[in-house]
Amino acid sequence: MIAFLRRRPGLLPLLLLAPAIAWLVAFYVYPAIQMLQASLWSGTLETGFAFSWANAATYPEALGRYSDQFLRSILYAAVSTVVCLALAFPLAYTIAYRAGRFRTLLLFIVIAPFFTSFLLRVLAWKTVLGDDGFLLGPLKSIGLLPEEFRILATPIAVIFGISYNFFPFMVLPIYVSLEKIDRRLVEAAKDLYAGPARAFQRITLPLALPGVFAGSLLVFIPAMGDFVNAELLGSVQTRLIGNVIQSRFLVNNDYPTAAALSFMLMAGILAAVFIYARVLGTDELETGIG
Amino acid sequence: MSAEVKPRVADVDVRLVNVTKMFGDQTAVDGITLDVSDGEFFTLLGPSGCGKTTTLRMIGGFEQPTSGLIELKGEDVTFLPAHERDVNTVFQSYALFPHLTIFENVAFGLRRSGIKGDEVTRRVGEALELVQLIGYEKRKPAQLSGGQAQRVALARALVNRPAVLLLDEPLGALDLKLRKQMGIELKRIQREVGITFIYVTHDQEEAMTMSDRIAVMNKGHYEQLAGPETLYERPTTRFVASFVGASNLLEGKIGSDGESWTVTLPSGDVVRAPKNLGDIGTGGAIGVRPEKLTLLEPGQESKGNRLDGTVVDTSYLGVLTQYTVEGAGGLRLLVSEQNVDRTTRSDTWRPGERVALTWKPEHGFVVGDSKSA
Numbered sequence: 001m002i003a004f005l006r007r008r009p010g011l012l013p014l015l016l017l018a019p020a021i022a023w024l025v026a027f028y029v030y031p032a033i034q035m036l037q038a039s040l041w042s043g044t045l046e047t048g049f050a051f052s053w054a055n056a057a058t059y060p061e062a063l064g065r066y067s068d069q070f071l072r073s074i075l076y077a078a079v080s081t082v083v084c085l086a087l088a089f090p091l092a093y094t095i096a097y098r099a100g101r102f103r104t105l106l107l108f109i110v111i112a113p114f115f116t117s118f119l120l121r122v123l124a125w126k127t128v129l130g131d132d133g134f135l136l137g138p139l140k141s142i143g144l145l146p147e148e149f150r151i152l153a154t155p156i157a158v159i160f161g162i163s164y165n166f167f168p169f170m171v172l173p174i175y176v177s178l179e180k181i182d183r184r185l186v187e188a189a190k191d192l193y194a195g196p197a198r199a200f201q202r203i204t205l206p207l208a209l210p211g212v213f214a215g216s217l218l219v220f221i222p223a224m225g226d227f228v229n230a231e232l233l234g235s236v237q238t239r240l241i242g243n244v245i246q247s248r249f250l251v252n253n254d255y256p257t258a259a260a261l262s263f264m265l266m267a268g269i270l271a272a273v274f275i276y277a278r279v280l281g282t283d284e285l286e287t288g289i290g
Numbered sequence: 291m292s293a294e295v296k297p298r299v300a301d302v303d304v305r306l307v308n309v310t311k312m313f314g315d316q317t318a319v320d321g322i323t324l325d326v327s328d329g330e331f332f333t334l335l336g337p338s339g340c341g342k343t344t345t346l347r348m349i350g351g352f353e354q355p356t357s358g359l360i361e362l363k364g365e366d367v368t369f370l371p372a373h374e375r376d377v378n379t380v381f382q383s384y385a386l387f388p389h390l391t392i393f394e395n396v397a398f399g400l401r402r403s404g405i406k407g408d409e410v411t412r413r414v415g416e417a418l419e420l421v422q423l424i425g426y427e428k429r430k431p432a433q434l435s436g437g438q439a440q441r442v443a444l445a446r447a448l449v450n451r452p453a454v455l456l457l458d459e460p461l462g463a464l465d466l467k468l469r470k471q472m473g474i475e476l477k478r479i480q481r482e483v484g485i486t487f488i489y490v491t492h493d494q495e496e497a498m499t500m501s502d503r504i505a506v507m508n509k510g511h512y513e514q515l516a517g518p519e520t521l522y523e524r525p526t527t528r529f530v531a532s533f534v535g536a537s538n539l540l541e542g543k544i545g546s547d548g549e550s551w552t553v554t555l556p557s558g559d560v561v562r563a564p565k566n567l568g569d570i571g572t573g574g575a576i577g578v579r580p581e582k583l584t585l586l587e588p589g590q591e592s593k594g595n596r597l598d599g600t601v602v603d604t605s606y607l608g609v610l611t612q613y614t615v616e617g618a619g620g621l622r623l624l625v626s627e628q629n630v631d632r633t634t635r636s637d638t639w640r641p642g643e644r645v646a647l648t649w650k651p652e653h654g655f656v657v658g659d660s661k662s663a
Binding site: 182184185187188189190191192193194195198199202203206207 | 352371373374381383386403
């Protein structure tokens with residue numbers, strides 16, 4: 001085997017990639033093809049499904065019917081990403097440059113929630129944000145908040161839940177990119193008459209952009225597909241496209257619509273990522289890393 | 291225009307008065323006082339940890355002294371932040387901005403000081419011309435060699451025409467050949483722009499070839515501040531004598547004999563040095579550079595100082611031959627002899643041969659009591 005590889009060194013990278021490729025084919029490509037097929041089915045679970053290219057009409061139909069949920073998903077995911085970014089950048093900056101010996105501890109605290117199940121965390125927030133929970137209850141009883149005030153079952157609760165759950169995915173990449181910036185560059189900027197704010201704007205921020213880019217994708221993409229936060233913290237008014245897909249699949253057994261929606265969601269995310277990468281400029285990213 | 295004439299602040303560009311810097315309970319810089327004149331190539335030379343870089347960083351504004359005063363062109367800048375000082379730095383690692391082109395790197399300081407448009411283009415062009423990097427404007431730092439990056443760092447600092455340019459071991463990352471070349475280049479540029487350079491290095495050769503004056507630093511203070519020639523010919527402390535060039539130090543009982551200091555070596559031999567070479571104090575020594583020594587056959591007559599010994603090592607180095615001679619009492623002396631017209635014989639001396647070492651008393655030097663604790 002080794003002797004064979006030595007004669008054909010070009011095969012080694014392929015060999016190293018093989019397990020991952022096999023994994024992707026088995027658990028991504030194959031199901032995706034199946035989904036594509038399912039989206040072109042017609043019929044019901046009882047009568048059986050039949051495939052026909054003519055069923056492509058399911059796509060515009062589903063999009064028209066669930067455009068509200070689609071737009072809401074985009075809006076919530078975008079707002080959550082911005083909220084995460086606004087909170088994560090200062091935190092990552094502090095951990096990277098100001099935390100001293102507490103750095104490791106703070107990083108641990110950031111990822112600590114991951115030690116609890118995703119579902120449990122959302123349920124915990126449901127308790128915390130509850131109408132008479134320990135946050136709102138006391139404020140209501142002393143009359144600081146009106147009795148009918150609520151956070152749970154509002155868009156705010158859903159956005160809050162999404163932001164909370166994906167927050168570490170924003171902090172960590174930004175921390176990594178900040179941490180590897182040579183601090184002497186900031187010193188050099190100050191040497192060249194840049195005050196602290198200017199040095200941040202011209203040096204630290206541009207060099208941290210790869211982290212911001214990666215973090216935003218890591219938050220935005222899963223947020224687009226969220227249904228747990230919307231289900232547990234939201235209401236009918238906050239249903240996201242993820243909830244629709246979930247109920248079409250598992251409740252209504254409407255496989256074609258669910259599959260078509262899934263496909264459109266995937267295409268939408270890919271398009272959004274592509275535009276985002278174009279706007280931020282991959283060239284900028286490469287040199288920032290290099 | 292005001293008719294008032296500003297009082298002329300001598301020609302001192304940088305003045306340090308009793309500057310001390312502590313890191314915790316460690317003293318990095320211990321009460322340095324010095325003046326650097328306008329247009330001077332001034333070097334802080336010393337081993338790592340001697341406080342030279344900390345001194346430079348305090349002048350640049352990256353560190354604040356624990357006590358003392360720093361003046362720039364007669365103005366107290368002790369606590370002025372770096373970005374408000376008329377000083378620019380060439381960093382040891384160059385610290386070029388990786389995300390900016392060479393043009394934008396060089397233009398960085400100009401833009402921050404509000405210079406715009408054509409003026410920026412013109413001055414960046416001039417600076418790149420000075421360091422011979424015209425045509426590299428659009429490249430990124432990652433696309434440059436070490437020598438080129440070093441030139442960009444220099445251009446980025448010089449383009450601002452600072453009162454003083456600080457250089458923190460700027461040649462440290464280059465290979466030997468490039469280092470020598472850049473050293474000559476630096477000296478040329480300094481003469482061309484006439485800006486005061488304060489240069490930090492641990493390389494005594496670099497310091498000797500470029501500097502007008504050198505402060506030899508050790509343990510947070512400087513032991514001697516002088517021109518390269520004086521440092522070499524008349525080192526005043528043991529540390530300077532051994533850090534700048536090679537030296538033979540002759541230790542023993544100190545005495546005085548008319549116009550000369552005498553040192554009686556443990557072997558009983560007496561060596562002399564004229565008193566006008568410096569003060570030997572109570573714990574000093576007489577020293578002599580290896581090339582000032584002449585090797586003679588044991589029987590040959592000579593004047594001046596003379597010690598007998600045996601050659602223990604011979605190294606032929608091309609330009610010269612270096613000998614180690616062991617004298618009475620285990621005293622080891624280093625001797626260099628030019629490989630031309632040998633004084634006493636045409637052949638090199640071989641290990642085991644008996645020789646006499648002689649030198650004129652006025653060719654020696656005198657080190658005083660050690661200043662460092």
